[in-house]
Amino acid sequence: MxxxxxxxxxxxxxxxxxxxxxxxxxxxxxxxxxxxxxxxxxxxxxxxxxxxxxxxxxxxxxxxxxxxxxxxxxxxxxxxxxxxxxxxxxxAGYPAPKDAPEPLEAVSPQLQALLEALDPCPAHIRNQRWDILAWNKAESYLVTDWGSLPVSERNGALNYFNNARMQQQLPGWEIGGRETVAHIRMDYAQSQNDQAFSRLIQRLHQNEDFARWWPQYEVQPDSTGPQEFYHPHIGEFLFDRLIVKIEQHPVLTLRALLPVAGTNGKEKLNQLWQHMNDQGNTNA
CATH class of the missing domain: 1.10.260.40 (lambda repressor-like DNA-binding domains)
Structure with a gap:
């Protein structure tokens, strides 16, 4: 900005x-x-x-x-x-607590291999601008098939507010939407000179919900915790949301959805994984 x-x-x-x-x-x-x-x-x-x-x-x-x-x-x-x-x-014009590196546009083969090792748990890596840079098969099948989208549309914030499939998958989407706006504002405030981020905010304002919540000026860092999810093949189940900063690249975070211990989430996820392999594609 x-x-x-x-x-x-x-x-x-x-x-x-x-x-x-x-x-x-x-x-x-x-x-x-x-x-x-x-x-x-x-x-x-x-x-x-x-x-x-x-x-x-x-x-x-x-x-x-x-x-x-x-x-x-x-x-x-x-x-x-x-x-x-x-x-x-x-x-107020003072530097961010830590120097903010330029957002990366790609990940290393090692990080891609790490994502694939997490299958059947959906996982992706994104930069501070919410651009989705890499993902595994489970992410494509369960969340969004990022590979089918143009590069300009592979953005977590854009899809959260504009992807009807993603909204159907998230019970309590509106509550999560308010929190997501607070997360975006926190990241945006720490990326003052990122013109691409400014253009992203302008695009997001085309969504009525985002445009209504953005002026409230709530700020909140993203966090781990429970995530309710729905899929037509296995119904509703609960994930643990995992967020890991990539030490070599502080602007990158790995984000995964893990079955909650003590529930049947692991069994359901394995069923979904088997269904995906039986179908022979990642476009459920």
């Missing part, structure tokens, strides 16, 4: 975080009638030890530079968690 877009994002981020605070929880008296929820600008400025005009400029997206000390004070007043604090610093 360019400087103008960054300042606008910072302004919206601050307004959203200010609006979610309860004055009583901060210890402020409930004097006067409040036309909008949350703290007033004057209250944030007072608690942060800065001038109201200066803080107003930040919320207006003006070309001003906040010091790191001021940002630390704001993060405490606005009660930001660690992920939100990082986003605040990045949107």
């Amino acid at each position: 360019d400087d103008k877009e960054r300042r606008s994002a910072l302004a919206n981020f601050l307004r959203r975080r200010r609006a979610r605070l309860n004055p009583a929880e901060i210890g402020l008296p409930l004097w006067g009638q409040r036309r909008t929820p949350g703290l007033r600008r004057e209250e944030v400025a007072m608690l942060s030890g800065i001038g109201v005009t200066w803080y107003t400029w930040l919320e207006q997206g003006r070309d001003v530079k906040a010091s790191e000390d001021l940002l630390e004070r704001l993060s405490k007043v606005l009660r930001l968690n660690e992920d939100e604090r990082q986003v605040l610093f990045i949107l």
